[in-house]
Amino acid sequence: MISLLACLVLALAHPAAHDTPPELEDLARFQARVESVLEAASPATVGVRVGGTSGSGVLVSSDGLVLTAAHVIGGAGRTARVFLADGRELEAETLGGNGMRDSGMLRIKNVSGLPFVSVPAPHELEPGSWCVATGHPGGYVEDRPPVARLGRILDTSGLFLKTDCPVIGGDSGGPLFDLEGNLIGIHSRIEEDVASNYHVPMTTYRLGWKRMLAGEEWTRSDAKLGVRRTVDSATGVWIGEILDGRSAAVAGLRPSDILRRINGEPVRSLRQLRWLLSDLRPGDEIEVTFLRARETRRCALTLSGPLAPTGDDK
Amino acid sequence: MMRCTWILAVLLCATPTARAQEEDHGRNAPAVLRMLQPHTAPLADSVATVLSNDAPVALATVVDSKGLLVTKASELVGLLSCSFGDGRTLPARIVAQDAGFDLALIAVEAKDLVPIRWDAADLAVGRVVASSGAAGRPLALGIVGVAPKTVLGGRGRLGVVLSFESQGAVVARVNADTAADAAGVQIGDRILAVDGVPVATRREATDAIRKRRAGESLRLTLGRGDEMVLAKLSLGRGSRERRARRSELQGEQSSVRAGFPSAFQHDTALLPEQCGGPVVDLRGRAVGLNIARAGRVATYAIPGSRVQALVEGLREGH
Numbered sequence: 001m002i003s004l005l006a007c008l009v010l011a012l013a014h015p016a017a018h019d020t021p022p023e024l025e026d027l028a029r030f031q032a033r034v035e036s037v038l039e040a041a042s043p044a045t046v047g048v049r050v051g052g053t054s055g056s057g058v059l060v061s062s063d064g065l066v067l068t069a070a071h072v073i074g075g076a077g078r079t080a081r082v083f084l085a086d087g088r089e090l091e092a093e094t095l096g097g098n099g100m101r102d103s104g105m106l107r108i109k110n111v112s113g114l115p116f117v118s119v120p121a122p123h124e125l126e127p128g129s130w131c132v133a134t135g136h137p138g139g140y141v142e143d144r145p146p147v148a149r150l151g152r153i154l155d156t157s158g159l160f161l162k163t164d165c166p167v168i169g170g171d172s173g174g175p176l177f178d179l180e181g182n183l184i185g186i187h188s189r190i191e192e193d194v195a196s197n198y199h200v201p202m203t204t205y206r207l208g209w210k211r212m213l214a215g216e217e218w219t220r221s222d223a224k225l226g227v228r229r230t231v232d233s234a235t236g237v238w239i240g241e242i243l244d245g246r247s248a249a250v251a252g253l254r255p256s257d258i259l260r261r262i263n264g265e266p267v268r269s270l271r272q273l274r275w276l277l278s279d280l281r282p283g284d285e286i287e288v289t290f291l292r293a294r295e296t297r298r299c300a301l302t303l304s305g306p307l308a309p310t311g312d313d314k
Numbered sequence: 315m316m317r318c319t320w321i322l323a324v325l326l327c328a329t330p331t332a333r334a335q336e337e338d339h340g341r342n343a344p345a346v347l348r349m350l351q352p353h354t355a356p357l358a359d360s361v362a363t364v365l366s367n368d369a370p371v372a373l374a375t376v377v378d379s380k381g382l383l384v385t386k387a388s389e390l391v392g393l394l395s396c397s398f399g400d401g402r403t404l405p406a407r408i409v410a411q412d413a414g415f416d417l418a419l420i421a422v423e424a425k426d427l428v429p430i431r432w433d434a435a436d437l438a439v440g441r442v443v444a445s446s447g448a449a450g451r452p453l454a455l456g457i458v459g460v461a462p463k464t465v466l467g468g469r470g471r472l473g474v475v476l477s478f479e480s481q482g483a484v485v486a487r488v489n490a491d492t493a494a495d496a497a498g499v500q501i502g503d504r505i506l507a508v509d510g511v512p513v514a515t516r517r518e519a520t521d522a523i524r525k526r527r528a529g530e531s532l533r534l535t536l537g538r539g540d541e542m543v544l545a546k547l548s549l550g551r552g553s554r555e556r557r558a559r560r561s562e563l564q565g566e567q568s569s570v571r572a573g574f575p576s577a578f579q580h581d582t583a584l585l586p587e588q589c590g591g592p593v594v595d596l597r598g599r600a601v602g603l604n605i606a607r608a609g610r611v612a613t614y615a616i617p618g619s620r621v622q623a624l625v626e627g628l629r630e631g632h
Contacts, residue, residue: 027349027442027596034457035440042439128339132440132457137611147459148439149581149611152343154336164340166581166611168563192562194583194610195340 043115047083047140054139056174059116064108068173070097073104076215096216103204105212120182122264133165135174160198207279223303232269236260251301261289350444350452358450359428367392373591385590387418388570399449410628433599434619456582467528467573470549483519497547507535529573564609571606577614
């Protein structure tokens, strides 16, 4: 991703018209990467129909596990039809999801050997990175393979990933990839501006995976770290106060530690921390990465529940 | 209270800079367009702006140095002219049209234009393309989302209202600027047959026409007074008022945006008046001609090889 940006910048630095201009070489490489992403992405992209709702989804296992948006499945235990890129129509059952983050799952019944993409490990996404979307705009249409689109990441700080990769009704639940071929989001919602498209980040699927598989539906969480007086910073969330006897204190965190990651998912603001915690439950054990005196450290932490009377801790 | 303050703070300090930053990071950021420039610049003398009563309605692409260009037919109304990159604006007239592809051949008085060379490149999904604006200015970047195929039209519309007072199919109104209007259908005409198949009632006539798609041609046998008149027409998309050009999420769309025998879909965000210009690939080859903006995620383009064949056909037929 970063390397591609570097290419673009480099190319701009050499506007001279040689026989084979450097920008052409880079654009050719860009082209090859887009095509190689789609080679894996398109066969794994599916159309989804649940009741009267039409959406999209992406296969993440050969035995029919599909990631989609919560608003496409509309709850667990419902019957769904899934339309594969090769034209097959299969029966599926909706599983669980986080309604607030719009993440959901479904499973195709009695199937094996399907094409799929893997869910990548947590990694940083940079604004300006290119991305590729597939899905079924307007709903699944027979004889029309998943439709490909291009865009760039505009904002990574919100509840949703914002891109200018244009999607519309029917694309909901479909996948977004970076140019390395990593699945980085699931289409969720749009604004009128064609450059305002929002995608569910993969963090919610990674953190809520087991709960979704188990058919659990949720929108919020009582899970707390037991910290207070935090300040967002470029490196992470600075902790002002550690509450006595709560999970952060038990795990050995101290005031002035800077929280950087939860289970490997980057945390840059208190808002992001809350969104990440929404997929976890009190009692869950997580790995916290933090900065203490410029040194990166890790510790295991068991999440607390709500503080009884006036709990405004996080 | 806390929350209100927080939202306000974000609005005050984050919005203007965040906007600017997003534009810099966007797919059509100035830096990206500068990269595309070398690929569209060679088309500088081959792409003109079509003006209808002095307002831009489409782009046109030069196909013959002696003053022939192709453009989007349905946008051509009123007094036409073409404005070129060298500053000339020349009166234009329609030479021939292809209703299915919504393509028109237009002519201007010029002997020194630079024709485009169409390319029959393979248009696989994922192919990166750039759309050229007037004078070879790159408009935007996109990728092929759907390979060339038939883009089915919506239901074909005749553009008449049939009388409710009569058992038979009697024309009570002819809407302006519709297929019926163009074919000279008149108030009081009785529709006796559709494509030679007799229709006895209003219902039979509507059923026969409703089955047809926009762009398809049709023969109507009409009773006019004591005469029998045969009208050949190409079904349209309804009267202008009927076509919503804009819906909130779809954005501005071309009035005619379906019914093409072959087109590929790409995701370049164009305005309807930016159709009619060439699409180039990353080797600068003209692989298509933008023919319609069809909503938020889709622009349709006719493959280069088809444009070439169509232009040859239109020139011969003329």
